[in-house]
Amino acid sequence: MSRSDNGIVVERLVREFGGGIRAVDGIDLEVQPGEIYGFLGPNGAGKSTTVHVLTTLLPPTSGRALVAGYDVATQGSDVRRRIGAALQEAALDSFLTAREHFELQGGLHGLDKAHRRARADELLERVGLTEAAGRKVGGYSGGMRRRLDLALALVHNPSILFLDEPTTGLDPQSRSALWDEVARLAREDGVTVFLTTQYLEEADVLADRVAIIDHGHIVAEGTPAALKAEIGRPTVEAIPLDPGCGEAIARVLARFGEPAAASPKGVAVRLDGGAQTLGEVVRALDAEDLAIANLQLHQPTLDDVFLNKTGRSLEGTEVDLAPDAAAVAPA
Structure with a gap:
């Protein structure tokens, strides 16, 4: 297994829960430095479980994964220093302002006071929240909360960013604004982005390459154009x-x-x-x-690719929450 300072390498990764449920069932993947990698699949396919393993929130049952060159099972603290994560539920306190969130987050990452303030100013401007920085987050819209959550994940200048369903529930304008910022991060800052999503348009717009996961298995991988060309x-x-x-x-x-x-x-x-x-x-x-x-x-669309590979549609499929729901429960 090769080592990369800004990429992800996964070999035969398995995550099993009680009852023999394999939410992730022996997957292999490699994300290149500076790439936006889209990870597609319906609810329960294993997307969030994969992210939880790669971000050290869950240990793998077997297999191996290197994130930023470090083993997620044995070098968790090194992995966490190199990554940022904005997961499905934004970890925000409704009674704190945006600036207070930056003070807390920056302090947890060991940034001095001056650095915390400078970084807060930079990131708040980047995500369009400067004017709302002094307001309590409880009064923020869903789009504002998502943008703040993204900014907080960037406080310590991570080289790899994990975004788990980042635009779920957002209106089209907020979704587009978040897309622009994610694309800029990869293009201008060289950040590697691992993006899980159910939105085909999101993957088509943002991702350099995509993988489709279904029932814990990767059923297709490649650039959006190449995958659609397979359908032809x-x-x-x-x-x-x-x-x-x-x-x-x-x-x-x-x-x-x-x-x-x-x-x-x-x-x-x-x-x-x-x-x-x-x-x-x-x-x-x-x-x-x-x-x-x-x-x-x-x-042809990415949904056609998924239909061709699995025999069912990616969007509007029946919801089976068992594997990914288990990911948030003690294993």
Whole structure:
């Protein structure tokens, strides 16, 4: 196993809970220094458990992981000095102001008073909270709390940042602002970012590479573009003008590819011949006098990748909290 000052290397990592539940089941991965690495999967897939092991909050059952060149099982204090973490629940005190949080966090990291104040000024400005710095956090919006939590994770200038579902529950504007800051951290400061998320758009926008985890196993890994290219074929969806013509439209579309997921009123196929056959599809529908209210061409997405690898959709899947819920309970 190689050693990196600013990366993550995992080999055959297992985390098992009572009852033989393997939340993480022998995964391998490597995150390059300065990379944004997206870790995708539905609730209960093993995302948060993996983060808890890599941040030394849980010991691995077996296997090995190096974070910033240090073993998470035997060199936990060295790992913690090099990482920052903003986990699913922001660790904020509603009765403290943002500046008081920085005083506390900076003191825990051993920063002197002058350094704490300077770092607070810098980070509060960076996340747009300077004017709200003297207000108690209990009055903050969800987006403000998330931005403060991110800033606090950066107090000690970590080389690796773990973000576990950082934008869950945020409005689009707050989510976009957080995306901008995470991208800037990697681009300008060279921070390695390990990002767990259920949002496909988030991974597509931010991640240099992504891994998809399902039932404790990594089922796909690569750049978003490369993973989508594996699927290759686009999907055409037709919404009939007359809902009663759905079956007839489905028979015509079946000539051009295999059935694919569609909206409730639509019929879709994955085009065997690619996007260039769209004209043929239109002519075939016209030849059968089938009127179409809307015809759309969908390029492959990361959800298509997940569906292809696991047989189910990444978003909107059934929620199975057992493995990740166990991660916050004593093992």
